[in-house]
Amino acid sequence: MRNILIIDDNVEFRTMVTDYFTDLGFGVYIANNGYEGLTKARKMRPDIILLDIMMPEMGGIEVLRRLQAEDETRDIPVIIITGSFFDKNMSDLFKQEANCREFMSKTVELSYLQKKVEAIVSKR
Numbered sequence: 001m002r003n004i005l006i007i008d009d010n011v012e013f014r015t016m017v018t019d020y021f022t023d024l025g026f027g028v029y030i031a032n033n034g035y036e037g038l039t040k041a042r043k044m045r046p047d048i049i050l051l052d053i054m055m056p057e058m059g060g061i062e063v064l065r066r067l068q069a070e071d072e073t074r075d076i077p078v079i080i081i082t083g084s085f086f087d088k089n090m091s092d093l094f095k096q097e098a099n100c101r102e103f104m105s106k107t108v109e110l111s112y113l114q115k116k117v118e119a120i121v122s123k124r
Contacts, residue, residue: 001027002027002047003047004021004049005030005049005050006018006029007033007041007050007060008030008031008032008050010106013052014030020114029044033058034057034058034060034062034063038073041076042072045076047076047121049067049076050078051064051078051079051080052081052083054083060080064100075124077124078101079113079117079120080104081113082105082106083105083106101116102120
C-alpha cells in the first residue's frame, strides 16, 4: 500500500484530501504541525508528504529543510500545498530544495493532485 503523510494544520483540507486518497487505496496519515510531521516521517517513512507552508510553531520551509537534512527522511518526496499567497518566486524558492517535487495552491483540483502524487510515487 502506498502511504501519504499530510502535514497541515487545516482540518478541513486534511479531511478532504484524506477521504479522497483513502478511497483510492492509499494509506493516509495526519500530522497537525511540523514537529509531529517530522516525528511521523522518521517513523513511517511515507511514500510522499503533502506539506503546508503556514503552520504554527514550525513552518513548512523549516520542515522541508529538516527532512532534507536527515538520512532517514532525505529521499521522501514532498509536495508543498499552500493556502497563502502563491507566486512563481515562492515556487522557485521551494523547488531549490532537493526533496520538493511540486508547489501547489490548496485550490488545486484533487484529480490533478492525484496525478502528481501517483507520478512521483511510481518513480520511487
